[in-house]
Amino acid sequence: xxxxxxxxxxxxxxxxxxxxxxxxxxxxxxxxxxxxxxxxxxxxxxxxxxxxxxxxxxxxxxxxxxxxxxxxxxxxxxxxxxxxxxxxxxxxxxxxxxxxxxxxxxxxxxxxxxxxxxxxxxxxxxxxxxxxxxxxxxxxxxxxxxxxxxxxxxxxxxxxxxxxxxxxxxxxxxxxxxxxxxxxxxxxxxxxxxxxxxxxxxxxxxxxxxxxxxxxx
Numbered sequence: 001x002x003x004x005x006x007x008x009x010x011x012x013x014x015x016x017x018x019x020x021x022x023x024x025x026x027x028x029x030x031x032x033x034x035x036x037x038x039x040x041x042x043x044x045x046x047x048x049x050x051x052x053x054x055x056x057x058x059x060x061x062x063x064x065x066x067x068x069x070x071x072x073x074x075x076x077x078x079x080x081x082x083x084x085x086x087x088x089x090x091x092x093x094x095x096x097x098x099x100x101x102x103x104x105x106x107x108x109x110x111x112x113x114x115x116x117x118x119x120x121x122x123x124x125x126x127x128x129x130x131x132x133x134x135x136x137x138x139x140x141x142x143x144x145x146x147x148x149x150x151x152x153x154x155x156x157x158x159x160x161x162x163x164x165x166x167x168x169x170x171x172x173x174x175x176x177x178x179x180x181x182x183x184x185x186x187x188x189x190x191x192x193x194x195x196x197x198x199x200x201x202x203x204x205x206x207x208x209x210x211x212x213x214x215x216x217x
Contacts, residue, residue, distance in 0.1 A: 003179070003183045004182060004183050004186050005134065005179040005182050005183050006179075008131070008197060008200045009138070011197075011201070012200070012201055012204045012205075015204050015205060015208050016139060016142070016204055018208055019139055019143070019204070019207050019208040019211055020139060020142045020143040020146070021143075022143075022208070022211040022212075023211075023215070024037070024041065024211045024214050024215075025143045025146070025211070028154065028159055028162065028163065029146060029147055029150065029152050029153070029154055029159075029163065030152075030153050030154060031152075031153045031154030031155055031156060031159050032153075033159065035094055037214050037215060038090075038094065038158060038159075038214075039091075039094040039095075039096050039100075040214055040217075041210075041211075041214040042087060042090055042091070042094070042096075042162075043091075043096060043100050043101065043104050044104070044106065044107055044109070044110045044210070044213065044214075045087075045210075046087050046091075046101065047104065047106060047110055047114070048110070048113065048114060048117070049083075049084070049087075051114050051117040051118055051121075052079070052117060052136070053076065053079070053080070054117070054118075054121055055117050055120060055121055055129060055132060055133055056072055056075060056076045056079065056133070057072075057076065058120070058121045058124075058129050059072045059126065059129045059130060059133060060072040060073055060076070062124060062125070062126035062129060063126060064126070064185065068181065071177060075174060082165065083165060086161050086162065086165060089157070089158075089161075090157075090158045090161075090162075093156075093157070093158050094158060107213045107216070108213075109206065109209040109210045109212065109213035110210065110213070112206050112209065113203070113206035113207070113209075113210055116132055116199065116202050116203050116206050117132055119199070120132040120199055123195070123199075125187075125192060125195065125196070126185060127182065127185050127186070127187050127192065127196045128192075128195060128196050128199045130178060130181050130182045130185070131182060131196045131197075131199045131200040131203070132199050132200070132203045133178055134175070134178045134179060134182055134200070135200055135203035135204055135207060136203065136207070137166075137171075137174060137175050137178060138175045138178070138179070139204065139207050140166040141166055141167060141171060141172060141175045143166075144163050144164075144165075144166035144167035144171075145167050145172075147163050147167065148167065182196075
């Protein structure tokens with residue numbers, strides 16, 4: 001029997017594949033992504049940190065019990081240490097200005113994905129929050145794990161560390177746990193069920209648009 005999380009992913013197969021096989025991912029794994037493209041991408045991605053931390057916090061607040069709350073709390077701690085350090089180090093290596101680190105001009109793709117996360121937060125719905133979290137983590141796991149089966153020519157820390165942050169047994173276990181969390185909390189209310197599916201689809205569309213925006217100025 002197909003799980004709800006798997007059915008959701010299959011419902012957006014084309015966009016999911018377009019994102020995980022995007023030119024940006026290809027160039028990142030090959031180590032050929034241009035510095036200005038990577039810098040632009042990371043500057044915009046860094047602007048999600050506030051909304052993403054709030055999303056993890058809302059997941060913790062709306063979780064069905066203590067075991068789930070503790071799992072979200074542990075992930076929040078890892079995000080605050082490992083990922084933030086990566087951004088700071090990469091900004092230094094790529095020569096990103098203080099202005100671009102803290103107050104850049106946001107692309108529409110960035111604004112759209114920020115709205116998806118904040119809308120999920122505002123819903124106070126655990127299932128909607130988890131759906132958006134799951135897209136953000138699962139889609140990245142899928143493209144990063146390409147490095148496990150395809151030759152990865154990238155060697156620069158700015159390239160390799162971004163891939164490594166989104167693969168490996170710990171990150172895979174986190175994604176599997178999120179899938180189970182969503183599958184174990186399927187809403188009985190039809191309107192809420194549809195709202196969760198809509199949030200999942202919006203998040204996938206935003207992820208694809210965000211990769212596209214890396215090449216747009």
